[in-house]
Every structure is written in C-alpha cells, then in structure tokens.
Amino acid sequence: PGSRVSLTVNGVRRTVTVDNRTSLLDLLREHLDLTGSKKGCNAGACGACTVLVDGRRVNSCLTLAVRLEGAEVTTIEGLAKGDRLHPLQQAFIDQDAFQCGFCTPGQIVSGVGCIQEGHTGSPEEIREWMSGNLCRCGCYAKIERAVEQAAGRK
Ligand code: FES
Ligand code: FES
Numbered sequence: 001p002g003s004r005v006s007l008t009v010n011g012v013r014r015t016v017t018v019d020n021r022t023s024l025l026d027l028l029r030e031h032l033d034l035t036g037s038k039k040g041c042n043a044g045a046c047g048a049c050t051v052l053v054d055g056r057r058v059n060s061c062l063t064l065a066v067r068l069e070g071a072e073v074t075t076i077e078g079l080a081k082g083d084r085l086h087p088l089q090q091a092f093i094d095q096d097a098f099q100c101g102f103c104t105p106g107q108i109v110s111g112v113g114c115i116q117e118g119h120t121g122s123p124e125e126i127r128e129w130m131s132g133n134l135c136r137c138g139c140y141a142k143i144e145r146a147v148e149q150a151a152g153r154k
Pocket of ligand 1: 038039040041042043044045046047048049050059060061062
C-alpha cells in the first residue's frame with residue numbers, strides 16, 4: 001500500500017507516493033536522490049542518517065516518511081547557501097574533523113542541531129549531546145572542536 005505525502009525538503013516542496021513502510025532516509029536517498037544522509041546501521045544506533053525535521057534532530061532511518069505530511073526537512077545538502085558553506089561545514093574543514101567522511105553528514109547536521117539547542121556550554125556538554133553520532137575513525141576530539149568553533153567559542 002502506498003500513500004502520497006507532501007513535505008518541504010531544503011526549502012523545496014516535494015510530493016511523492018511511497019510505500020507506507022518507507023523511511024525518511026530511503027525517501028531522501030532513493031526517491032529524491034539526496035544521498036548525503038548516510039545509511040550506517042538503519043536501526044537508530046549510529047546517527048549517520050541524522051536530518052532536521054521542523055528544526056529538531058532525528059534519525060531519518062527510524063522516521064516513517066508518510067508521517068511527515070507538511071514537515072520541513074533539512075539535510076546536509078541544504079546547509080550551504082550558494083557557494084558559502086555553513087559555518088559548521090567550514091569548521092569541520094578548519095579542524096580536520098573527518099577521515100573517511102562516512103559519518104560526517106550526520107555529524108554536521110547533528111552539530112547544527114546541538115548548536116541551535118544551545119548544548120555547547122563546554123566540551124563535555126558538546127560530547128554528551130553529540131553522543132548519538134558514532135565515528136568509526138575516532139575523530140571525536142576534532143568534531144567537538146568544530147562544533148565549538150561554529151558555536152562561536154573559538
Ligand atoms: Fe540511522 Fe544509523 S542509519 S541511526
Ligand atoms: Fe570515518 Fe567518522 S570520519 S566514520
């Protein structure tokens with residue numbers, strides 16, 4: 001069984017018909033060709049699929065697409081403004097905060113959420129509120145510094 005759902009993705013209104021079991025992650029990657037959000041575990045454990053829904057961080061692999069009627073979704077592809085990187089994207093480059101890059105889209109979107117939520121008072125607080133995003137390459141210290149930089153503390 002399929003359903004039609006209309007939602008806004010990175011500022012563009014999209015209407016798609018999807019199977020009722022389709023996750024937001026599969027909607028993005030397979031129906032809208034937005035492959036920046038990564039499928040790490042597909043089970044809510046790694047954060048590689050993190051996007052913002054109505055400004056809040058969610059694991060898109062655990063979110064059913066058909067429940068998002070009218071929602072505003074922001075993915076990694078929606079953060080830069082024209083040629084200008086989002087400050088946190090620039091901070092990841094400045095701080096050398098990635099190796100393989102697989103976790104990076106989720107880390108950056110999650111970091112944007114973390115900053116918007118105001119959970120950047122100390123390195124420890126950043127680590128705690130970024131703890132849902134795993135990095136197999138172990139870039140945690142640099143990721144924390146990148147979030148700190150974009151939050152304006154560096
Ligand atoms: Fe969604 Fe791992 S792919 S949390
Ligand atoms: Fe490789 Fe994080 S940079 S998993």
